[in-house]
Amino acid sequence: MKQFISVHDVPDINALVSKALACKSDPLKHKSLGANKRIGCLFLNPSMRTRLSTQIAAQNLGMDVIVFNVGSEGWALEFEEEAIMSGSTVEHVKDAAPILGKYFDILAIRTFPSLKNREDDYSELFMKQFVKYAGIPVVSLESATLHPLQSLTDVLTITEENQKSNPDKYQDKNPKIVLTWAPHVKPLPQCVANSFAQWINVWGEADFVITHPEDYELSEEFTRGATITTDQDEALKDADFVYVKNWSTYSDYGKIYCNDPAWMLTNEKLELTNDAKVMHCLPVRRNVELSDEILDGPNSLVTQQAANRVWAAQAVLSEILARIP
Numbered sequence: 001m002k003q004f005i006s007v008h009d010v011p012d013i014n015a016l017v018s019k020a021l022a023c024k025s026d027p028l029k030h031k032s033l034g035a036n037k038r039i040g041c042l043f044l045n046p047s048m049r050t051r052l053s054t055q056i057a058a059q060n061l062g063m064d065v066i067v068f069n070v071g072s073e074g075w076a077l078e079f080e081e082e083a084i085m086s087g088s089t090v091e092h093v094k095d096a097a098p099i100l101g102k103y104f105d106i107l108a109i110r111t112f113p114s115l116k117n118r119e120d121d122y123s124e125l126f127m128k129q130f131v132k133y134a135g136i137p138v139v140s141l142e143s144a145t146l147h148p149l150q151s152l153t154d155v156l157t158i159t160e161e162n163q164k165s166n167p168d169k170y171q172d173k174n175p176k177i178v179l180t181w182a183p184h185v186k187p188l189p190q191c192v193a194n195s196f197a198q199w200i201n202v203w204g205e206a207d208f209v210i211t212h213p214e215d216y217e218l219s220e221e222f223t224r225g226a227t228i229t230t231d232q233d234e235a236l237k238d239a240d241f242v243y244v245k246n247w248s249t250y251s252d253y254g255k256i257y258c259n260d261p262a263w264m265l266t267n268e269k270l271e272l273t274n275d276a277k278v279m280h281c282l283p284v285r286r287n288v289e290l291s292d293e294i295l296d297g298p299n300s301l302v303t304q305q306a307a308n309r310v311w312a313a314q315a316v317l318s319e320i321l322a323r324i325p
């Protein structure tokens with residue numbers, strides 16, 4: 001693997017999931033793989049799970065890790081080519097990224113969308129410019145439109161749960177996985193939902209349904225292949241996994257339209273499912289996005305899911321390190 005920006009960088013999802021599960025069963029087995037190698041983790045935006053799990057993963061592989069909160073502590077970066085930098089940006093990415101490429105062996109970056117201009121956000125200019133100018137492998141720690149480390153974790157958690165709970169259960173049918181929109185107080189990016197949809201569709205081992213209120217359609221680029229419905233109850237019927245996530249509107253970009261609290265998952269709604277396991281990438285707004293009764297109940301996978309972030313990151317870094325001389 002040369003880089004990890006989206007599912008399209010992964011030749012075999014199941015092989016990568018197996019590698020992550022092997023990392024989980026023996027975290028320090030490849031402690032020397034990253035010896036004398038250094039990863040730079042650049043955060044243009046806040047993070048808890050991605051930051052800490054990536055650091056732990058790199059350390060498990062023997063790497064040195066430097067975290068740089070470039071969004072709050074670094075120079076304001078310019079990403080547009082041929083920009084006349086007379087405004088607030090101080091340093092162009094084409095000057096900064098090659099230097100980072102000399103300091104580090106792998107560069108990991110988190111950016112978010114502005115949610116103001118869809119074309120700009122969906123062009124993924126920030127990530128593309130780092131890839132173009134760093135000259136070393138780049139790992140996405142979440143970009144304007146995708147969160148591939150989260151999605152790898154999600155497929156890993158579903159696989160692990162399938163194997164653990166009932167190895168025979170899915171022998172003659174794929175699990176039903178439902179991605180459901182949930183209410184929120186702020187307009188959030190579409191990254192996690194886009195990425196989850198993209199990964200589950202490419203994985204191809206699920207009966208995949210997406211449900212959301214009208215006007216919350218995601219880009220077809222990521223959802224094509226899934227069944228899409230605005231009837232949440234219908235979607236939840238016989239589900240084996242329910243992935244809960246808010247996102248803002250894609251069409252009239254970055255807005256909150258309907259914010260009906262009835263879309264929050266409750267134990268009553270869970271009755272419609274096949275005793276589904278409930279997932280969320282976190283952080284979560286309790287009793288807005290997801291009810292206490294679900295989050296604190298036996299069907300919640302959220303802690304296991306967040307803990308699995310380490311093994312997803314470790315598998316990805318292992319694959320990339322294996323190609324670095």
Ligand code: CP
Binds near residue numbers: 046150
């Ligand atoms: N799920 C996730 O990416 O969490 P953080 O924003 O805390 O990294």
